[in-house]
Amino acid sequence: MAKTIEEINEKIKDGKVLVLNAEEIIDYVKEKGVKKAAKDIDVVTTATFSPMCSSGAFLNFGHSDPPIKMTKVLLNDVPAYAGIAAVDVYIGAAELSETESMNYGGAHVIEDLISGKPVKLKAIAYGTDCYPRREIETYITKDTINQAYLFNPRNAYQNYPVATNSSNRTIYTYMGKLLPNFGNATYCSAGQLSPLLNDPYYRTIGIGTRIFLAGSQGYVSWYGTQHNPGKERLANGVPCGPAGNLALIGDLKKMSPEYLKACTFHGYGVTIFMGIGVPIPVIDEEMIEFLKIKDEDIYTEIFDYSVQRRNKPSYGKVNYRQLRSGKIKISNKYVQTGSISSYFKALEIADILKKEIKNGKFYLTASVASIPLEEECNSLDILSKEEL
């Protein structure tokens, strides 16, 4: 029996909705079967809490007197992109401070703004008849500025590779510190809790889907950059590597630093832990087949990050149950594993979202457009105009 979003929202309103998180549903289906689960359960909450470099915020500062058309902008010494209208900027999470290098960056500016801390704004301009001011130095907080919203071009990746290092030196990567001679391996997915692994063909998650975004109610605004749904998939729909992903939008002023955390990967740079929760409506039995997925059904591929090329050598596939056990076998050697994605925080977010839905504070939305199932992911080749 199919269920509509309207019917589910009606149940939320009446306080009769049954919501489980993506971990709880596994045993529920095992005990009661797919049919009963599809009938009983209305919503399954999924979540992730991982570093997602492709994140950032649009800010509008309001106009000074006399006004300025900002051309170069620094927020706590971190450059923000000012090539939009006079006092609009985009601050990217991965941008580094001009004075503190990797110890502070765009992610920290965003976290400081969310936390209500003052942020130093410095800007210069060339001066025009309508915007005569040529420089400004002042302090802002999220309450003194106008709109401030996160617009993250690539978040919530559907699966991600495992990183290891075959070389004889320690390497510092966006997958963390990798010790020599397969000294360790790191991975980065919420696995069975992960939003796009519970809806692998984007049947319910689409453009316009309301989500939990770092403590606020945000939305899926588009499909993410490098969206690559055509990646090889297992029979259960799981792509064995980074496939689809989402572009997300949400109000910075309503976010909480509990669910968004600036961080630094030593030797690599600044990035940001994003806490994301996505409710998945149980529209039919087929949806249960996807939602019952567990760590051992989700495979990903191990790559050698010491090879500094676009295509890295593969050391085969492992599942998330093996990864979470703390060690895997690579080339006949036991290698310790560690997750960059926090399962603890993801579970916390899935439960918060569950509570909000139960308490009638979060209603589901039908998507207004689908996320493409066919999209190519191009590489950048060095070509002359004639070779294009």
Add this chain to the structure above:
Amino acid sequence: MVKRKLVLSFPENIVTKPITYRLVKEFNLEFNILRAEITPDMEGKMLIELRGNKDKIDQAIKYLSDTGVSVQEAAKDIIIDKNLCVECGVCTSICITQALSLDNKNFKLKFNKDKCILCELCLDCCPVSAIKVNI
């Protein structure tokens, strides 16, 4: 009789010298190698506990320094700042003795101080700088 825990760093050129042997032979020290490794740039590192006469230990340290070995008192403690930690667990992959591990019930980071040998490999692996040394 005193006890001191030291981290010895051997530069590449003396990594093959029988230095610990001389600690016994010339300074009559007992030692316990808690950990030894050759780091990627081929520098040797050793966490060693020395036991013996206080003056002999001081002389031994002088000998080590003169030979080109850098001698550091071992860190007193590794501390996890739970206010900063996001429980990701990436540090558990680095921790050879598994003093750092994820609790398989609540998925939070556990730190078993007794297993920690103060190798400090974890210090620069924490994305939120929650791992610190208390000196």
